[in-house]
Amino acid sequence: MRPLIPSLSPSRRPRAAQLAWRLGWAAALTAPAAQAFIIDISPGPVAVYLQVGNGSFTGFFGSGGTPLDNSTVNRVSLTVPATALGTGVDQSMTSNSTQAISFYDGFTFCNPPNEVYIGGFYRRPGSPNQSAVLSVQVPAALLSSSANSIPFSQIRWTSSGNGDGTAAQPVPAGSFVAGGTQFLANFLRNTWRESCLTFFYQNDQIVPAGTYNGRVTYTLATP
Amino acid sequence: MKSRIAHRLASFSGMASVLWLGILFADAHAATYPVDDSASQVLTPNLKMQWESVAPSQGIGNRVIGQLVVLVRLQLAPWRDRNARVFMTLPARAEGAITATWTTRGFLQSGSLRSGERALIYAGRIAADRLEDTLALTLTADGTRLERVERLEFRFSIEVDE
Numbered sequence: 001m002r003p004l005i006p007s008l009s010p011s012r013r014p015r016a017a018q019l020a021w022r023l024g025w026a027a028a029l030t031a032p033a034a035q036a037f038i039i040d041i042s043p044g045p046v047a048v049y050l051q052v053g054n055g056s057f058t059g060f061f062g063s064g065g066t067p068l069d070n071s072t073v074n075r076v077s078l079t080v081p082a083t084a085l086g087t088g089v090d091q092s093m094t095s096n097s098t099q100a101i102s103f104y105d106g107f108t109f110c111n112p113p114n115e116v117y118i119g120g121f122y123r124r125p126g127s128p129n130q131s132a133v134l135s136v137q138v139p140a141a142l143l144s145s146s147a148n149s150i151p152f153s154q155i156r157w158t159s160s161g162n163g164d165g166t167a168a169q170p171v172p173a174g175s176f177v178a179g180g181t182q183f184l185a186n187f188l189r190n191t192w193r194e195s196c197l198t199f200f201y202q203n204d205q206i207v208p209a210g211t212y213n214g215r216v217t218y219t220l221a222t223p
Numbered sequence: 224m225k226s227r228i229a230h231r232l233a234s235f236s237g238m239a240s241v242l243w244l245g246i247l248f249a250d251a252h253a254a255t256y257p258v259d260d261s262a263s264q265v266l267t268p269n270l271k272m273q274w275e276s277v278a279p280s281q282g283i284g285n286r287v288i289g290q291l292v293v294l295v296r297l298q299l300a301p302w303r304d305r306n307a308r309v310f311m312t313l314p315a316r317a318e319g320a321i322t323a324t325w326t327t328r329g330f331l332q333s334g335s336l337r338s339g340e341r342a343l344i345y346a347g348r349i350a351a352d353r354l355e356d357t358l359a360l361t362l363t364a365d366g367t368r369l370e371r372v373e374r375l376e377f378r379f380s381i382e383v384d385e
Binding site for chain 2: 044045190
């Protein structure tokens with residue numbers, strides 16, 4: 001490497017200048033190349049969780065809880081008294097759900113068996129206001145073993161939550177739209193959404209005696 | 224002093240003057256040099272960050288966290304037997320701060336820093352050509368602002384007492 005001051009030799013300079021010249025040499029000879037240790041970090045994974053009725057968790061979120069699979073399919077039912085059949089007076093339904101607390105924080109949010117818990121979250125990195133879509137797939141009708149039917153549109157629900165007062169619920173009240181996939185709500189990314197649903201049979205028609213069954217399926221879909 | 228500096232500056236060519244100014248400035252402000260850590264080894268160079276809370280929560284929010292081990296090997300031979308301070312730095316990032324927290328085996332200091340800052344990891348006499356330690360490093364970031372793979376470059380510098 002050539003010296004930075006080729007025109008003057010060290011011996012011809014004043015002492016301080018010689019020191020500076022030598023320091024310049026030392027720096028030029030020993031200064032290491034800048035280095036760094038490098039880490040490539042990747043975003044947190046996308047995750048989605050939906051709970052309708054009974055669910056399972058290890059603890060709560062605040063204490064680092066983790067969602068678990070729960071294959072339970074809860075049932076909502078009622079028996080219509082013969083004297084009330086087809087009067088158009090809504091009949092309250094009850095469920096076999098026992099889910100009262102929210103796994104968000106352990107708060108007693110719903111009042112089973114009348115109310116069915118529904119809640120979940122959409123976890124994703126990034127800042128865009130993307131949402132997961134909650135929908136429900138609804139058959140055309142509830143069917144009896146005698147092939148009689150009741151349109152699913154005969155079932156409606158209200159939505160509430162303990163402590164929420166009259167505030168709008170994330171999953172709003174409504175009624176099933178028979179024979180299709182029905183939009184219910186958006187779950188904004190990185191927020192927890194939950195409501196308690198109370199179902200009613202609208203009892204608008206006289207139907208043959210029997211047990212009528214049908215299953216709706218709730219889905220939380222990510223973009 | 225000013226007249227002596229002026230006299231000496233006048234006696235050199237333009238390039239020498241630049242060198243003089245640089246050296247005088249460094250003397251007055253405790254010279255800082257980059258440190259060669261090319262022998263360092265990151266045991267998990269591709270780190271998949273995880274949500275600190277699997278679901279959004281009030282207490283933790285949307286932080287992501289990752290942990291890894293770094294074998295730090297600093298080449299300090301140019302400053303052997305001198306008193307110095309060694310710093311670790313992480314450049315600032317527009318997408319939000321990264322926080323790094325680490326523990327060591329005792330040769331270097333444990334500590335933490337945010338991107339854009341530097342942290343002291345060693346102070347004292349440089350007693351060997353090479354300083355080695357193992358860092359158990361924890362990285363934390365805002366998960367909503369970490370949308371793609373990002374490269375973090377931790378650098379070291381040394382401040383030498385004159």
